Amino acid sequence: MCGICGVVSLGQPPELGVVEDMIGALTHRGPDGSGYLRDHGAILGHTRLSLIDYVGGAQPLGNEDGTVWVTFNGEIFNYIELRDELLARGHRFSTRSDTEVIVHAWEEWGQDCFSRFNGQWALGIWDRRNRQLILSRDRLGVRPLYYHLRPDGIVFASEVKALFADPGVPRALDPVGLGQVFSLWSTVAPRTPFEGIQQLEPGHVAVFDAGGFRSEPYWAIGFPPRGGEPSQDLRENSERLRELLVRATRLRFERSDFPVGAYLSGGLDSSVTAAAIRHFTDADLDTFSLRFTDDEFDEGVHQRRMVEQLGTNHHDVEVSHSDIAEVFPEVVWHAEAPLLRTAPAPLFLLSKLVRGSGYKVVVTGEGADEVLGGYDIFREAKVREFWARGPDSGLRNRATELLYPWLSRNPGKAPAFARSFFGADFDPADPGMSHRTRWNSTAALRTLLSPGVQEAIGSGRQADPASLLPADSREWDSLGRAQWLEMTTLLPGYILASQGDRMLMANSVEGRFPFLDRDVVEFANALPARHKLFGLEEKFLLRHAFADLVPDEIRNRAKQPYRAPDAASFFADGDPPDWLSEVLSPSALLASGLFDARQVEGLVAKARNRSRAFGNTDNMRIVGVVSTQLLHHQFIAGTGPRAQRRRPPEPVHAIDLVAQAQEDK
Amino acid sequence: MTGPLVDRLLEECVHLRPLDDPELDALRRALLVEDVLGVRLTDEQIAHHVLTDPAALRRLSATRHPRV
Numbered sequence: 001m002c003g004i005c006g007v008v009s010l011g012q013p014p015e016l017g018v019v020e021d022m023i024g025a026l027t028h029r030g031p032d033g034s035g036y037l038r039d040h041g042a043i044l045g046h047t048r049l050s051l052i053d054y055v056g057g058a059q060p061l062g063n064e065d066g067t068v069w070v071t072f073n074g075e076i077f078n079y080i081e082l083r084d085e086l087l088a089r090g091h092r093f094s095t096r097s098d099t100e101v102i103v104h105a106w107e108e109w110g111q112d113c114f115s116r117f118n119g120q121w122a123l124g125i126w127d128r129r130n131r132q133l134i135l136s137r138d139r140l141g142v143r144p145l146y147y148h149l150r151p152d153g154i155v156f157a158s159e160v161k162a163l164f165a166d167p168g169v170p171r172a173l174d175p176v177g178l179g180q181v182f183s184l185w186s187t188v189a190p191r192t193p194f195e196g197i198q199q200l201e202p203g204h205v206a207v208f209d210a211g212g213f214r215s216e217p218y219w220a221i222g223f224p225p226r227g228g229e230p231s232q233d234l235r236e237n238s239e240r241l242r243e244l245l246v247r248a249t250r251l252r253f254e255r256s257d258f259p260v261g262a263y264l265s266g267g268l269d270s271s272v273t274a275a276a277i278r279h280f281t282d283a284d285l286d287t288f289s290l291r292f293t294d295d296e297f298d299e300g301v302h303q304r305r306m307v308e309q310l311g312t313n314h315h316d317v318e319v320s321h322s323d324i325a326e327v328f329p330e331v332v333w334h335a336e337a338p339l340l341r342t343a344p345a346p347l348f349l350l351s352k353l354v355r356g357s358g359y360k361v362v363v364t365g366e367g368a369d370e371v372l373g374g375y376d377i378f379r380e381a382k383v384r385e386f387w388a389r390g391p392d393s394g395l396r397n398r399a400t401e402l403l404y405p406w407l408s409r410n411p412g413k414a415p416a417f418a419r420s421f422f423g424a425d426f427d428p429a430d431p432g433m434s435h436r437t438r439w440n441s442t443a444a445l446r447t448l449l450s451p452g453v454q455e456a457i458g459s460g461r462q463a464d465p466a467s468l469l470p471a472d473s474r475e476w477d478s479l480g481r482a483q484w485l486e487m488t489t490l491l492p493g494y495i496l497a498s499q500g501d502r503m504l505m506a507n508s509v510e511g512r513f514p515f516l517d518r519d520v521v522e523f524a525n526a527l528p529a530r531h532k533l534f535g536l537e538e539k540f541l542l543r544h545a546f547a548d549l550v551p552d553e554i555r556n557r558a559k560q561p562y563r564a565p566d567a568a569s570f571f572a573d574g575d576p577p578d579w580l581s582e583v584l585s586p587s588a589l590l591a592s593g594l595f596d597a598r599q600v601e602g603l604v605a606k607a608r609n610r611s612r613a614f615g616n617t618d619n620m621r622i623v624g625v626v627s628t629q630l631l632h633h634q635f636i637a638g639t640g641p642r643a644q645r646r647r648p649p650e651p652v653h654a655i656d657l658v659a660q661a662q663e664d665k
Numbered sequence: 666m667t668g669p670l671v672d673r674l675l676e677e678c679v680h681l682r683p684l685d686d687p688e689l690d691a692l693r694r695a696l697l698v699e700d701v702l703g704v705r706l707t708d709e710q711i712a713h714h715v716l717t718d719p720a721a722l723r724r725l726s727a728t729r730h731p732r733v
Binding site for chain 1: 669677693705
C-alpha cells in the first residue's frame with residue numbers, strides 16, 4: 001500500500017519541487033521510502049509501504065527498455081499467475097513484485113490488462129512511446145485516485161491534500177459536492193467535495209495525452225435478469241461461495257512478505273474471514289477489535305466468543321466519547337470529506353492499534369453487506385414492495401414488525417409507524433425506491449446550509465443516482481438495483497473511503513477485503529436474489545456456507561450496523577473541546593459562509609443540554625456541521641496544524657531521465 | 666412458476682430462523698413466496714398451512730402478477 005502522485009504537462013515542464021511536496025504530503029501512506037521518475041513533460045511520484053519484494057519493489061518502476069513506467073498503490077493479488085503468463089509470452093522480469101507485472105501487462109494487453117487484474121489498486125502509467133498518462137482504479141473503488149485538469153496538463157494523487165501541495169490547484173469547496181454529501185452521505189465519482197478536483201470512477205481507465213483527457217469503464221457492476229441466474233441450487237451455490245471466499249481470503253493473507261492480521265468486529269463478516277484464515281492456513285493469527293466504553297455500542301461479548309472459538313492472539317482498543325472528540329480533527333484531515341457520523345474515528349484508533357502492534361496489513365469483512373445482501377435498506381425495500389402488492393390488506397402492515405421487533409412490543413405505535421413507513425417518498429415504480437427514503441431524509445440536513453450554498457446546489461446539475469442505473473436493470477431483481485445503488489454510491493464514497501482506506505492509511509496500515517475479490521463479486525452478483533436476502537434474512541448464503549466454522553450465536557445475530565457515539569462524543573462528558581468551539585464560532589461560520597449561523601447556534605445549544613438524547617437527524621446535523629467546518633478550516637483556509645510541508649520519506653529512489661539525457665549530450 | 670422452484674423454496678425454508686408469532690411467520694413466508702415465485706397472495710392465502718403446502722403453492726401460479 002502506498003501513495004501515488006504525478007504531473008503531466010503539455011506546456012511548461014513540471015517542477016520536481018512541487019512533486020516532492022506532493023510526495024511529502026502522502027508520507028502517512030508510505031513511510032518506508034519514496035521515489036520519483038522525471039521525464040520530459042512528466043513526473044511520477046511515489047511513497048512506499050513495502051509489503052511484497054522489499055528489496056526489488058521500489059517505485060516508480062519501469063519495463064525492460066524503460067519505455068513504460070508505473071506508480072502504483074495497492075495489490076494485484078493474482079500477480080504470480082499473471083507473471084507466469086507474461087514470462088511465457090517472452091517478457092523479462094527483474095523483480096518479483098506485483099508492480100512489475102503491471103508494466104508488462106500494459107505492454108502486452110494495453111487497456112485490456114485491467115480486466116485481468118484481481119486486486120485493489122490506483123495507478124498511473126507513463127507510456128513514453130505515446131507520451132500518454134494512463135490512470136486506472138480498481139473495480140469497486142477500494143483505492144482512491146484524484147486529479148485536477150488544467151488547459152495544458154493534469155496533476156493526480158492518492159489524496160486531495162497532495163494535490164493542494166501544488167500551488168496551481170485551486171482550493172474551494174464545491175457546493176454541489178456538499179449537496180451530494182448532505183443527501184447521499186458522500187459524493188459520487190467523479191465529483192468530490194472540492195471544486196475543480198475529480199476522482200477517477202471505480203472500474204475505469206483514463207488516458208491523458210495531447211488529445212486531452214478521456215475516461216471509460218473496463219468493468220461494470222451487473223446482475224442477470226430475474227430467473228436467468230446460472231444456478232438455483234442452494235448447496236451448489238453455498239459450496240462455491242465458500243470455495244471462492246476461502247481462496248480470496250488466503251490470497252490476501254498469504255501474499256505478503258510481512259505478517260497479516262485480521263479485524264474482528266463480533267459480527268458475521270469478519271468472523272467468516274478470520275475463521276477462513278484459522279482453518280485454511282497454518283499460520284497463527286492476531287485479531288484486532290474495537291470496544292466502546294459506552295455499552296450501547298460495544299460488541300465485546302461477541303468478539304470474545306469468536307476469539308475463544310478461533311484461538312487467536314487478540315488485541316483491542318477501548319474507545320470513549322472523549323477519545324472520539326480528541327481525534328476527530330485528524331480524522332477529517334484524513335477523510336478529506338464532510339462526515340455525517342463519527343464512525344470513522346474509532347476505526348482510526350483501531351488502525352493505530354494495529355500499527356502499534358507491529359502489523360501493517362489487515363484482512364477485514366468490508367463489502368459483505370453490499371455484495372451478499374446484508375443491509376437493512378435492502379430488507380426495508382422488500383417490505384415496501386410486499387405492502388405495495390396489497391395496500392388494502394389487513395395483514396401486510398404488520399410486516400414492519402419483521403423489520404423492527406420493538407413494534408410488536410408497542411402495538412399502539414405500530415399503525416402510525418406503518419403509515420409513515422409506507423407513505424412518504426414511496427413509489428413502487430421508482431428504480432431508486434430502495435434508497436429514496438434515506439436520500440430524502442438526509443437531504444433535510446441541507447436546510448442548515450447557508451442560502452448561498454443552497455442556491456448553488458439548486459442551480460448545479462446533479463443527476464439522481466437512480467437515473468444512472470443501466471438500461472437492462474429493469475430486468476434485474478429489485479435487490480440487484482438496490483445493490484447497484486449501494487455499490488456505486490455509499491460503498492466507494494464512504495465505506496471504502498472515509499471508513500476504509502483513509503482511516504487505515506492514516507496509520508500506514510493496508511486493508512484487504514476478501515468480500516470484494518473479483519471472483520467473489522462476479523459470483524455473488526449472479527446468484528438468485530433469495531440466496532442473498534432470503535425473505536428478510538440477510539446474507540443467507542454466507543450464513544449457510546460457513547455454518548460449521550462460525551458459532552450459531554454469531555451466525556444468527558440480527559445485523560448490528562457499525563455505529564459510534566455521535567453528538568455525545570463532543571458534548572456528553574463536560575465542556576466540548578477547544579477546537580470545536582473554534583470551528584463553530586461565529587467568526588469561523590462567517591469565514592466559511594457554509595452554514596446558517598443562527599441554526600447552528602441553536603443546534604449547539606441543544607447538543608450542550610441533551611446530546612445523549614439526540615435522534616438520528618440531529619446527530620447527523622451536528623457531525624455534518626462540525627466536519628464540514630473542519631474541512632474548510634484545514635483545507636480551504638489552510639490554517640490547520642497539519643497543513644505544513646513535509647519532505648519525501650527516505651530512502652528516495654530517484655530516476656531522472658531529463659538529467660540522463662543532458663548527460664548523454 | 667415451476668414445480669422445481671416451489672420444491673427448492675420449501676426445502677430452503679427449513680433454514681428460516683424460528684419465529685414465535687404465527688401471523689408474523691406467515692407474513693415473512695408470504696413475502697418470500699411472492700418475491701421468489703412472482704405471485705400475489707390474498708389475506709386468506711397468507712397462512713402457514715398454505716405457504717408450506719407444495720400443492721397449494723403450485724396452484725397459486727394462476728394468480729401471478731407482473732413484477733414491479
